[in-house]
Amino acid sequence: MRIFLALKGVDWESHEIDLMTNENLSDYYLGINPRGLLPSIVHDGDVHIESNDILTYLESVYPEPQLIPESARDKVAQLLKHEDELHLDLRALSFRFVFNPPHNPKSPEDLKVYATAGSGTVNGKKDDRVGVEIDFWETYADGGITDEVAKAAAEKFRSIFNELDGILGNQEYLLPEGLSVLDIAWFIYANRLGLAGYPIGRLHPNLGKWYELMEQMPEIAKEIELPPPVRENFAATRAEHRAEGMHLEAVAGL
Numbered sequence: 001m002r003i004f005l006a007l008k009g010v011d012w013e014s015h016e017i018d019l020m021t022n023e024n025l026s027d028y029y030l031g032i033n034p035r036g037l038l039p040s041i042v043h044d045g046d047v048h049i050e051s052n053d054i055l056t057y058l059e060s061v062y063p064e065p066q067l068i069p070e071s072a073r074d075k076v077a078q079l080l081k082h083e084d085e086l087h088l089d090l091r092a093l094s095f096r097f098v099f100n101p102p103h104n105p106k107s108p109e110d111l112k113v114y115a116t117a118g119s120g121t122v123n124g125k126k127d128d129r130v131g132v133e134i135d136f137w138e139t140y141a142d143g144g145i146t147d148e149v150a151k152a153a154a155e156k157f158r159s160i161f162n163e164l165d166g167i168l169g170n171q172e173y174l175l176p177e178g179l180s181v182l183d184i185a186w187f188i189y190a191n192r193l194g195l196a197g198y199p200i201g202r203l204h205p206n207l208g209k210w211y212e213l214m215e216q217m218p219e220i221a222k223e224i225e226l227p228p229p230v231r232e233n234f235a236a237t238r239a240e241h242r243a244e245g246m247h248l249e250a251v252a253g254l
C-alpha cells in the first residue's frame with residue numbers, strides 16, 4: 001500500500017501499530033478494524049480495511065498513474081484474491097523463518113480479548129475473520145509452524161511463482177499493459193519470501209530478474225529498506241537455520 005501511494009505521489013500520515021506488543025488487539029484498534037489486522041486507512045473520514053479493497057479504493061480516488069488498468073480489472077481482482085488467500089501461508093513462513101520469535105506471540109488471554117473485542121461486524125454483517133486469525137494463533141501455540149505446514153506453504157508459492165515466471169518470460173511486468181498493482185502485491189510477497197530464504201532467482205529466473213528490476217525503483221527501495229539491526233537479525237536467523245540444516249530450502253525440499 002505504501003508503494004502504491006508512493007507511485008501515485010500521494011502524501012499520507014502514518015500511525016504505527018506495534019504488532020510485537022499486540023497493539024492491533026487493543027480496544028481502540030479493534031474499533032477501527034474489527035479484524036485486528038493491518039493495514040487500515042482513514043480517508044475522508046471513512047475507514048477502509050483489507051489491502052486489496054484499500055488498493056481498489058485508492059485507485060478510484062487517485063487514478064493517476066493508472067495501476068489497475070481498466071481492461072484487466074477482473075483479472076487483477078482475481079489474482080489479488082489469490083494473493084490474499086496465501087496471506088496465512090506467508091505469515092507461517094515469516095514466523096518460522098524470518099521473525100522466529102522466542103515466545104508464543106499471542107497468549108490465551110490475548111486471544112480471549114481478540115474473540116470478544118471489536119464490533120464483530122464488517123459493513124454491518126457478522127464477520128468470521130477473527131475466528132480464522134484465532135485458529136492460526138492457537139495452532140501456532142500448539143506446535144509452532146511445523147515442517148509439514150512450512151512445506152505446504154512453500155509449495156503454494158512455488159506453484160504460483162512458476163506461473164508468474166512463465167508470464168515474465170514474455171513481458172517485463174505481470175500485465176502486458178505495464179507496471180500494475182499486481183507487480184507491487186507479488187513483489188511484497190517475494191520480498192518477504194526472500195527474507196525467509198526462498199531461492200527466487202534459482203527456481204524462477206524470470207521472476208528473479210523482475211524482482212531485481214522492481215527493487216531498484218526508488219519508490220520501492222525506500223519502502224523495503226530495513227533498519228540495520230533488523231536486517232542483521234534476520235540474516236543471523238537465516239544463518240542459524242542453515243547451520244542447523246533447518247532452513248526453508250531444506251525443510252520444504254526446494
Ligand SMILES: N[C@@H](CCC(=O)N[C@@H](CS)C(=O)NCC(=O)O)C(=O)O
Nearest residue numbers: 019036037038039050051052084087
Ligand atoms: N487480508 C488482510 C491480511 C492482513 C494481515 O494479515 N496483516 C498482518 C500484518 S502484514 C496482520 O495484521 N497481522 C496481525 C497479527 O500479527 O496479529 C489484508 O490483506 O489486509
